[in-house]
Amino acid sequence: MTEALRPLRPLQAQISGDSSNPRSPQQAGSAPALTPVSIPDPLTRRVICSQCRIRKVRCDGRPDICQNCDRLGFECSFQQAPGKSPGQYFVKLPERRRRMQACIPCHSKKTRCLGELPSCSSCVRRNRVCTYPRTRRNGTSAHGHDVVEGSRVDGKQANTSPGQDIGMVGQAEGSAIDHETTLSLLEDYFQHLYPLPSFAFFHKATVIQRCKDQTMNETLKLSICAITALQLQRTSLCHDLWIQQAEQSILQQIGRASIFHLQALLLVIRYKIESGEFPTAFMLAALAARTALALRLNYERPELSDVAQEVRRRLFWALYLLDDFFCVGLREFELCPEETIHLQLPCDEDYFEMGRFVHTGLLRPGPSEVLTTVGLRGVYLRLTSVRRAVMRFNRRVGLGEELSSTIGGSIRHFEEELRSLQVSLRPADQYSVSNMQSSKWPAQFVMLHMSWHQCHCDLYRLGLDGYSEAAPSPVLAALHPRDRVAMQFKCLEHAESIIRIVSDFSNYEDARECLLERDAAVCAFESARLVMFGSRIQGAVSTLDVAINKAKLSLGLITRFFPHSASTQPLRKDLERLIASYSVRLALQTQETFTEPEQPPSTRLSTKVSQYASSRQRLSVQSLLLQSDFVDDSHEIAGPTPPADTYTHALPDLLQPSAQSPSPHGYGPSSDRTSAAASKPQQWSPAGNGQLPSPGLSLDAGQEDAGLIFNPWMGFTGTEDMSGRTPVLDHEF
Template sequence: MTEALRPLRPLQVSRDLHEPQSSQAKPGAVSSPISTPHPLKKRAICSQCRIRKVRCDGRPNICQNCDRLGFECSFQQSPGKSPGQYVVKLPERRRRMQACIPCHSKKTRCLGELPSCSSCVRRNRACVYPRTKKHGSIASGNSLAEISGADDQATQQRAGDASPAQGVEMVGPTEGPALDHNAALDLMEAYFRHLYPLPSFAFLHKPTVLQRCRSQTINETLKLAICAVTALQLHRTSLCHDLWAQQAEQSILQQMGRPSIFNLQALLLVIRYRIESGEFPTAFMLAALAARTALALRLNYERPELSDVAQEARRRLFWALYLLDDFFCVGLREFELCPEETIHLQLPCDEDHFEAGRHVHTGVLRHDPRSSGDTTVVGLRGMSLRLTSVRRAVMRFNRKVGLGDELSSTIGESIRRFEEELGWLKAALRPNDQYSVPNLTSSKWQAQLIMLHMSWHQCHCDMYRLGLDGYSEAAPSPVLLALHPRDRTKMQLKCLEHAESIIRIVSDFLNHGDGECLLERDAAVCAFESARLVMFGSRILGAASNLDMAVGKAKLSHNLITRFFPYSASTQPLRKDLERLITSYSVRLALQTQEAFSEPDPPSARSSTKVSQYATSRQRLSVQSLLLQSDFVDDSNEIAGPTQATEIPPPSGGMQTAHVSAVPRNHPWGTAGPGNSQVPPAGLSLDARQEDAGLIFNPWMGFTGSEDMYGVSGRPLGADDEF
């Protein structure tokens, strides 16, 4: 049975809102249904409340809001004027001043004090107030006092129906200063001058991007991301780059279900912004979104039907995502975004070919150099990616050795295989890409050149440090005892030789390089690791440097980190740990102690106790690891609701045995050297002769299981082998 809908009742207009109506009916009169007030009858609203968009109580003569605020209410009738002749007078704006840009971006309370709010003063940061639509400039200090009553309503920039290629998109609230066209063009030119030479930023096509910026047809989200990361890297604190990054991120998240090349380019830049500003948890989560977006767009496959510029831009975008793994996964398989077996792309070409739009065959990531008929041309960028692949395989090999899953008899063979592959990579470099001071001074891409060769030497250090007895990242004691003393000595000397080579490159770059160019974080990692190795090995018989020389060389590495990474949150732990090590070794030098093969006491552990302890033992990350610095907390105990805390007994049987056996020699309570016994966590005491691998640690290196080892056999595993 269908219920009939009640017809809509026409709105009943009251006779006179200002005449009180009697609540008693006249005797004998029949009440009319028209005069009966309906419960849905619309309340009268005065003009002031209607303009201010607030609730009006409709009180005759003057409403409660106007009476409280002292406004002239439209219900008040001036003598001699009929109701239709009332002239509305706009109310005075009494809204409190809007928040400053730093407080708005951090979503913290701002009281709007002048010239700087109390929140920014307390946090010792620059306080900048947003641009007003009336004055068109960034307001701060006394200028805000003049415009505090001006038009400060928050607006939202809305896009039309134009295509994303024309760069018209919604970018969320714009309560801060709009990005000026000239400022945007200046920052984009600075991006290609300073950031584009770095491998992680080389995915934008310079002529196209600059042309679109000049014609103001560039994608708005991409423009905000480029300007934000450039202003941050060049430390232009007068610009509101944090707000720009937030606007770009909001726009990307709003269009998460509609992935595009432009949004992915912007997302990678936002991730780099979050990393460099110290917001590691946000960057870690956004990296997963970037990987999903790339796979949704099938960027891991070639598209020959596209133009050469479009194809190369797609390749470079995916390779930039591949390099992002080094910030978080550090070789840990479970955090990897771009497994190599899923990549079906050729390597990026040289910059001249990319800018000119010429196609060049460059080959693939893992290539057998012994194959005949090879006509590929691989430049610095392609070689850097191949070296990155080898270095990750070395990291997995080291973890396998640390877990005892690699037989002592096969360690030498695996190292020789890596040596051959690294030798092939260096031999394949063009003459002007080989390292020398003349090549360094004449190179257009100095940052690429020195980072490639520093990473090549660091890859050798990662292999050979397994033989450094007493070093925190050496092989376990049973493995060292199984190695022939001659082989162990050779590994030690080769490790120190390559560490010395890294410091020599650092010295050359400080003396002859371009002091205005930027470097990637891996350059700081290599400088840090080489300084540690040189100081540690200064007393090994046959070492090139004694302790005094080693401390001086370590200061060169510290100078590089301080000079080229002064504001980077991701490299700050490296600088602090290196300062501590230099101070400790300098004290030993002054005291002329004879203690050999030892390093200073490690800092206190920062690893979270609110994560799985088994996972912690399998993924030994350092205080320099961005994943560890994210400090994620497992709140699974909240699932069952509030319960009385009880101590969970340790697992019994085989699981407990497997867990203990998985603890490596360089675990915080592992053995400190041959003959030393393990100390349980309850009585944790770190030997001063050992540096804990989980505290001061190669930032490329985690600690994981044998299931994460692949690539050592000389070929990448296929999808069927892995899954």
């Protein structure tokens, strides 16, 4: 159908036809090819050609042909056609040209896309599948594949099963997955991802059967295939499109709580974390927690079948483990506070596969519990709970909220809990190389024992004088020297044990088929730091050169098992810089010309969040919440933002290091917190104020003492003079 051409404005004079007839003969029939328009007198007003007027762009009025028409190849109305009277010109409407459109991966990640075909340079550089949205004209993408339509937009879907999506939007090109690919990715999921603690909330036989019957929930299918393709780096598959489709379906049905959608949402969140979309993952995690509570997943449902009950439990416990990506032991960010959980622990895999119920006990073990009923997954959850309690304890010690007289008793209490966890393991689950090799789940096995040792490191490093996460000087002074030395050697002993596990697992032939979760990288990173730092302590097991080689084993594990994970990249880069710095220290010691490395330049105080919140939270540079880079824009409520120098002039002491500034731990070499707080208002030193160093700040061995390297679980250590706060605060925060 030919589109009618319209005049730019009413004609100043009637050209032809009866003036009384509202429509000319041409208008009464089919649309004319040309429409007469009037050219304004150049002497009375600014000259604008017809094309520029139609397109509503600025015209330079250049004679013969304007610059816009010349550049775009349009027929300009300034070009007087032969036989046409001046003042009138018959012109065609300009052809409609589409603006450059970003591909779907670049659009979802909000990165610049140049729109090249068949693949944009950004996707080629990042080795990902590049696909463009389908056009309205032909319903195909830029690749030209046919689009497979999903369910109807109006939500009316025939033969809908209980697990089927309702209201699915039409799928974009590439989001449809053929049956063979789906089955293959499902098998890969259960072989590689299911052994990990955070992915074990499916019943394999049920999911596989639904896939074969083609009754599987569409959103869930997309999310499983997407996370599997991402983790296994199946770059030929359009997993970016799949996860985008799954996320859109979940958000469109946000008011319709569903077990299937919650399962899919957890996988979407993990996908976002692994691909570096931390702010989105953080916000979606809150939606997952609300959905779980709406479905009452934190309570038992005895009337359900054994398989359904166990799936519900495992789904909630997977959500519980998700807290460690963001809250870092901070109660205010927790999705699933332990006091709200009224579930027993997941059962052993053999019972789950058989669909048989077995009592496993609660998160906190009871006095009469049968220890043999708790498998690897249950013990891992209990260990996670203890580690979070240790983190909260360490924060209280760092903030001066734990009395020196109670610190020793608290440490002994945690030691007893960790000892009980080890005893609760079956003989086949105790650590040895042979048990690791014969374990059905070697990745789960290794992660459990690494985390157990790391919990001891987190506890004992309080006594590691000079370390960035050590207890404040007054607390260390209150400890008996014998106890402090014992804590130091216990901390280093457990760090050495982690590296030994790293070495055993790296040399295990079948380990190349395994995947690990981020906590394994955290444990490897922290053990490497501790071993290199501890090499300076007299009587340490490892000298500096040996410690550097052991740290390289940890770096090798992070590099090998997390090559594409955005969440572990900071760990790898920081450890590389730290090993390089200690290597320089070793070379200088060998040359007998060693001098302490200079401290890096001070960094400007961040104003993105409340200073009090920064001190209380002490988020680490590896924290995904801190990497999310949320900015508090509350200052815009009252008016325009003040100039940048206003803050600098108002707080000169915050930006300039001085001899009176407190040490990275909040205390000077020979002063205490009370004297520092009484002498002057709180100063936030650049090295330890709970804020991030500048992005370009490189880590070196000298920064361990300065508190510039941070534990991914414990967080940022720094000055905690809490002037102005209430005397009694909840010890959990």
